Amino acid sequence: MHKLLGLLTFFMAVQTVRAQRDTTITLSAIGGLKFNQTRVIIKPNTRLKLVLQNKDDMAHNLVVTRPNSRFRVVEFALALGDKGPAQHHVPVMDEVLAHTVSVEPGNTDSLHVTLPEGSYPFVCTYPGHGSLMYGIIYATNEPKRLPPVAEDMNIPNPNRTAETAHANHRATTSGHPYTMKLPAVYRTFMPDCGPAAIAVGLPGPDGGQSYVFDAGQCRLRYAWSGGFVDNTEQWDGKGQRLTKVVGEIYYRDKGRFPWRIGNGEPQPHFKGYRLVNRYPEFHYVVNGVDFRELIKPLPTKRGLIRAFTLTPSKQDVTFLADAQPGIELKSSVGRFENGVLRLPAGTRQFTLTIETK
């Protein structure tokens, strides 16, 4: 009798709740075989509309399964073989509660499902996707009792990449099979630079100094102190996200391309670099003049010494530099006049020092 009463109460509660709750949640399929959300928490018996928005560059679907049925559904989906595409890679089985169709990149589809209290996996059942691309819907009145995200076995391990990096102690800091040693060069996507960027970390106290050389434009772009770079996001997945600067940027060259050979429009071409005790010496050609540039840190304070070697030119060679607050530019030859340094005829080598005041 008690049991029956309990059931009845439960049933009525369900009915009441059902009448009250409708909710729409949008999940995005994103790059790297991931959903943008891996935990969805709703009240039991909510009429849930789950929208799949495909922001990835391949097709996906979204399948909600019965509790503890994700593996089985994924296995059956895989077993569909060449019958898969015709049924959107969704196997016909009781464990599938609801599903979308195949959603091409840029498109959207949705499913409707009403879930009593419990934990319901959602997953993309495209062949091979199911082992990475999944999450969980918790239909619960007590969200506080859910496991913390970091310990939740129902969602993909967010620290997968981090774990790989931590598998070996030496790799923890560098992300490579060797210890990071400065000077060091990374060609990578850097902020505030063209896409062909070269980040260089230099040794020194307090994390050393670093700079970015733009290989597309053949010029120094900016410099910072207090560290080098963080590649965690750039290395993850397909490489869209930028490498991060670690430290404080103290200098930016915001002007035009600095070199002028005679009156012609400068046409720089990048030729590569050689490593001199691990310091890169860049080689580029501007209107027939070969430039080699090696940048070292100032030993005593924030600043860089740019050592240039160039081939002879019959035309005037000038370097343009707009004045910057807090920065002093010094040349070993000639003098800056109104932001223009005219190299004395026949100059083959000189240094330009960027010094913080």
Place this chain on the structure above:
Amino acid sequence: MFASLLLSTFLWSASPADTISDYYEIEDIPMPTGLVAETGGITFLPDGRLAACFHRGEVMLYNPKTKTWKLFAEGLHDPLGVLAVSNKELIVMQRPELTRLTDTDGDGVADQYTTVTDQFGMSGNYHEFAFGPVRDAKGNLYISLNTASNGASIRNEVRGQYDELGRKGRMYACVPYRGWVLQITPDGKMKPYASGFRSPNGMGFDAQGRLYVSDNQGDWLGTSKLYHVEEGKFYGHPTSLVWRSGFPDIDPLTLPVRTLDSMRTVESFAFPHEFMAHSPTQPILDNTGGRFGPFAGQLFVGEMDFPHLLRILPDEVGGQMQGACVPFLEKAGSNGVPLRIGNNRLAFAPDGSLYLGKADHGWLGDRGIQRIKYKPGKVPLDILAMKLTPTGFALTFTEALDEKTAQDLANYRFRSYYYEYHQAYGSKQIDVQTVNVTSATLSADRKTVSLKVAELKPSRIYELNLGDLRSGNGQKKILSRSVCYTLNRLNI
């Protein structure tokens, strides 16, 4: 009588299961601790060491004798290809440029990073991968450039000229030569060579020196494929046309599909989606002279999503390269090491074994390097050639077939279909038809079966499913059962 029955039963039960593992061994190459082994390229140096480049910019050398790794270069931007010039010099394709790495002082580490060419644009979109290089007999290098994906944006600053007419579509080419194969002559000049590619993650030459480039199913590609690439041709993905010399100032997507279709050169080999390939990678010529098994002179192609490679059975019909593909190394494995997926790069070692560099890169795949070794002297029963005849196909096998199985028509089941050339992503199999086999004639040496089929139509794929063909009085089973012939041109 009883004794002979007993004997034959005994023989039958003692005969091997005859699987791919009887012919090929697989081993995992030990990788350096701390390396995230997303393999972008592999190649062998003249001295027998393996050079490999990895996603995080490392280039490392592996000595197969000592099983040790050594760092050669670092700091490259997502290198996806490497070619050995000498024991001290490699050419590596990284995102921004083709770079020559040279160890000039002989300390075993590269100190010179010379730009071979950076004469192409970068929008900063992640999908602008750069592949290659491969080198032809004349010393020309070839690289291929991925288009960008509208799954992500471009940077505020781009390298090279920006053209918004190339910015439309799912995969786009808003900076020069995206979707192109480029040629770099021995004197360093870059020449735009061929256009119309989407995601050309793999280049290689066949035994005759013909250049092949793979491309990936997606917009304008109903299925993945392998092109025979020749200078000046357009291979069908439209966005790259904006960078074709003399192309009018229009968005190529505004051209009617029929026009684009008439402009394009079709693939030599289609790789049907869902069972042959999802993401084909590098083609490689078996130049081992038989040390890798009975397929010398054929091409193998890597695949990202399936635990198999593809093997190409070429057929030249009236000057048109076409032919078939079959899965290779399907279900291969030995000593508990299965062939893994993610086979991004392939290289034959001097000893005739095949190295497979794995990558995943945010997609399906795997990491590390595997080595495939042929067990000498053992010949598997497999299909060696498939040639189009005026009335059907001639199939040649590695071994003389058992007559009874070879002449059973039920052992040859054909379907034919095609994939739509259209802007949408991928394609269903269109107009699927069963093609009846009307006769199967076995050659005198029992190695070739000539099939007559009810009907042959061009611009279709003929998918052949082989039944239980046997050789050696039932001892050997046919390995490749699924064979897909791309019929571009009839043999009449």
